[in-house]
Amino acid sequence: MRAARPPLHQWNLQPEQAIALQKELASRVIREDRLPSKVQHIAGVDLAINENNGLARAAVVLLAYPSLQLEEQHVYEEPVRMEYIPGLLSFRELPCVLGALNLLQQEPDLIMVDGQGIAHPRRLGIASHLGLWLDLPTIGCAKSVLRGHYNEQELGEAVGSWVPLRDQGEVIGAALRTREHTKPMIISIGHRVSLDTSIRYVLSCCRGYRLPEPTRLADRLSKNNAYREPASGSRGGQGSSSEAIQDSLWQ
Template identity: 45%
Template sequence: MITPTEAITLQEQLRTQVIATDALPHPIRTIAGTDVEYDKSTNLIAGSVVVLDYSTLSVLAVASHCMEVSFPYIPGLFSFREMPPLLEAYRQLTITPDLIICDGQGLAHHRRFGLACHLGVTLDIPVIGCGKTRLCGQYQDLGETRGSVAPLIAEEDQAVIGNALRTRDGINPVFVSIGHKISLPTATGIVLKMATQYRLPETTRLADHYARLALLEYKTGLNEPPVSI
């Protein structure tokens, strides 16, 4: 397996391939969400990709994959843990989404190469990073109402690496950043549009649901081996 040191070297190489401007189809017809679920006791990890119709939010396709965890959790090397099940799930899809919203950061990362960038560069499709909590960067003066935005500023060079975005009045913001082939304003607008009823975008909520389901199904399958004739 890849070592943490090798992973950092790979990030430094791949980061140069990130495209931080809009290169997505218009109009957008389909949007996918990805999420990963863990089972601490069995060391299993399940990744899911769910594709939605962009205008109706109806589910068009779902794919999941369960496997053993192959990389430890190290802040900054998170993508090496979640990429394997996500890539396998994505491979099973019969349709290619116009873009993906993944759970976790994109450029809002210490080396500017979070999961959203890694997934985007690897699949070569537009990806938005949307994390539930902050990894790095500082923000201030974020309004309390839905739609309020404050830039996420990197400590070291004051670069804008993402946005803190309030998707519901008085509720903790989400952290939006560029993954690949999309600009920050576009990414922020899309996340706000996808998060109407709840704090998280519908894509993430559905992917979370299907990943949890895949993990449960896989575990019950292990407990009930196939019957012999």
């Protein structure tokens, strides 16, 4: 494990401050491959909101790669921090996601995020934001388009077929067929992974489902309210502050 990094920024921002910060952080996103020479562990993260109790529930799974054997799974819950504002999802969800990632015993080499990377109005979706916060390679694996468009007629039905997702002439992602006769996944660069490499890793993690295994298992775990994080050690599964999380993350 490495020493924890200093916080990237504070979370208690007004919407206009968050938008300005996104524009600044987007310039720091690395869109080329800067991964370990051998990827051995891939994490998947997702988050669900429980409207009944107002809690955000983030889930993280850690899979061995390339076997995709499940090695760790954790959940972390905290009160929802802010209302949903389009384009500012990471400010609502990322602190809770960091809480879940903090429970990992093994640092991942790559993280797949259920959400957008640079396929975002300001080129800083939750996958890119997370990658910058941790300085780790991340891939955005979204179920739908937030920004941009792709040519549906040019997208083949075979698994592995993909077409560019474009916004005002810029390629910001790909519509990728991960399962026949289903809607494509929207894949985008998060941080430190090129688009071609992102597509390759996503396909290598698919096991007959639309979602790649890291985000599929995280999605399922985030919605499984019967699963509770075992109480062990000082890093429990509920309610630490984001500052405490930053101090202890993977030390």
